[in-house]
Amino acid sequence: MIRIESVTKRYADGTVAVDDLTLDIPDGSITVLVGPSGCGKTTTLRMINRMIEPSGGRILLDGQDLAQQPVTALRRSMGYVIQNAGLFQHRTIVDNIATVPRMLGWDRGRARERARELMDRVGLDATLAKRYPYQLSGGQQQRVGVARALAADPPVLLMDEPFSAVDPIVRKGLQAELLRIQSELGKTIVFVTHDIDEAIKLGNMIAVMRTGGHLAQYAPPDELLSAPADAFVEDFLGTDRGIRRLSFFTSAGLDVTATPIVTADADAAQIAERTLPELPYLLVTDADGKPLGWAKAEDLAPRTDAGDGASTEDGASTADLLPHGRPFVLGQDSLRDALDCAVLSPTGWAVAVDGTGKVVGVTSQETIATAIRGAHAGRATKPAEPDADAPDAADTSAAGPAQAPATDGPAPDAPDGDADAPVKAAR
Numbered sequence: 001m002i003r004i005e006s007v008t009k010r011y012a013d014g015t016v017a018v019d020d021l022t023l024d025i026p027d028g029s030i031t032v033l034v035g036p037s038g039c040g041k042t043t044t045l046r047m048i049n050r051m052i053e054p055s056g057g058r059i060l061l062d063g064q065d066l067a068q069q070p071v072t073a074l075r076r077s078m079g080y081v082i083q084n085a086g087l088f089q090h091r092t093i094v095d096n097i098a099t100v101p102r103m104l105g106w107d108r109g110r111a112r113e114r115a116r117e118l119m120d121r122v123g124l125d126a127t128l129a130k131r132y133p134y135q136l137s138g139g140q141q142q143r144v145g146v147a148r149a150l151a152a153d154p155p156v157l158l159m160d161e162p163f164s165a166v167d168p169i170v171r172k173g174l175q176a177e178l179l180r181i182q183s184e185l186g187k188t189i190v191f192v193t194h195d196i197d198e199a200i201k202l203g204n205m206i207a208v209m210r211t212g213g214h215l216a217q218y219a220p221p222d223e224l225l226s227a228p229a230d231a232f233v234e235d236f237l238g239t240d241r242g243i244r245r246l247s248f249f250t251s252a253g254l255d256v257t258a259t260p261i262v263t264a265d266a267d268a269a270q271i272a273e274r275t276l277p278e279l280p281y282l283l284v285t286d287a288d289g290k291p292l293g294w295a296k297a298e299d300l301a302p303r304t305d306a307g308d309g310a311s312t313e314d315g316a317s318t319a320d321l322l323p324h325g326r327p328f329v330l331g332q333d334s335l336r337d338a339l340d341c342a343v344l345s346p347t348g349w350a351v352a353v354d355g356t357g358k359v360v361g362v363t364s365q366e367t368i369a370t371a372i373r374g375a376h377a378g379r380a381t382k383p384a385e386p387d388a389d390a391p392d393a394a395d396t397s398a399a400g401p402a403q404a405p406a407t408d409g410p411a412p413d414a415p416d417g418d419a420d421a422p423v424k425a426a427r
């Protein structure tokens with residue numbers, strides 16, 4: 001654990017960048033420092049690897065005062081990633097990544113082998129190894145920056161606005177990649193951003209700082225969204241707090257019904273049997289159980305024109321189906337995804353699928369609203385629970401978390417198990 005204890009930083013000109021900051025940064029998870037420009041985020045981060053020395057207070061790493069530790073060894077135990085990656089322009093990608101292992105005395109072959117392994121880990125194609133940084137896109141350079149920071153397998157990773165300079169789509173990809181890597185490696189990551197959405201997406205804990213280097217609130221993201229400490233934090237969080245918080249509640253356990261679901265070739269008896277009194281629509285699936293769209297029961301009357309048999313493929317007039325919208329993956333996606341699906345659905349009902357895209361049921365806005373009330377009352381699964389399976393695991397029948405996966409936590413079917421080091425995955 002990194003303990004920041006009553007730390008103050010006063011620069012030579014008298015600027016107080018950080019003021020009496022106390023923060024416990026847990027091992028194996030992502031702690032985000034977020035706040036407006038100039039609030040002291042970078043200063044705080046740089047005091048952790050002693051690029052900047054505190055004017056008061058102390059920082060402890062696993063109980064040891066950093067001030068007593070040799071700076072070089074300390075820096076090597078902490079990977080550091082900055083905006084625009086800060087790569088060495090005259091070195092190839094593979095040699096950029098191999099920098100720290102080489103400094104640690106590894107021979108060139110072993111260091112390059114490690115570098116190639118890391119390129120794979122951060123999603124960089126091996127063919128880029130011999131290029132120079134200027135021959136890469138901004139997003140690729142940023143991945144190299146992450147790989148370089150991870151090269152010597154440091155327990156701590158310090159990241160200062162690493163994804164701020166890339167466009168929103170690339171940024172989303174980098175965030176997802178970081179969460180994936182973290183789910184495998186479980187580093188202690190201190191991540192600086194001024195973007196609250198990035199903080200909520202990535203952070204297990206979020207420290208909101210305000211100008212003058214004051215800590216406004218330190219809490220897990222769902223708590224921040226549900227109970228901002230004051231008007232500053234509330235304002236900084238922005239709108240739709242309630243809806244955004246739903247991302248932290250799993251859809252596992254949400255009631256779905258498979259009754260109003262038919263295949264395109266359903267006969268009149270099946271249609272009648274499967275029509276719910278409260279829902280004048282039926283969800284039509286293909287032969288594999290993948291959703292095709294919604295249809296009114298009366299529009300689904302089977303065709304009588306046996307003719308040459310060509311009609312059987314499409315069965316009832318699938319061209320007239322209403323779009324089913326983006327289904328949610330039951331047990332994997334959150335209540336926010338389920339609600340979004342229901343709100344966008346022309347019938348007001350959301351379509352739940354399993355990991356393979358097969359329909360497992362449908363659910364109404366009312367049912368989702370009940371689940372939301374249950375989640376708020378603490379009856380639902382808590383967020384950020386680990387899932388032993390890979391995120392693309394097909395078995396969604398287990399009560400998986402809204403955010404998965406983690407490496408070593410409780411079994412996925414332990415709905416209230418607490419992980420020591422919760423790890424998030426892309427939402």
Ligand SMILES: Nc1ncnc2c1ncn2[C@@H]1O[C@H](COP(=O)(O)OP(=O)(O)OP(=O)(O)O)[C@@H](O)[C@H]1O
Pocket residue numbers: 011012013015016017035036037038039040041042043044194
């Ligand atoms: N070397 C320095 N000398 C004097 N003041 C400094 C120095 N470095 C930073 N500051 C000031 O300290 C305060 C905090 O700076 P810091 O870089 O930590 O902010 P930040 O939260 O990282 O901001 P940003 O989001 O813009 O990167 C600012 O007012 C800044 O002007």
Ligand SMILES: [Mg+2]
Pocket residue numbers: 041042043
């Ligand atoms: Mg900064």
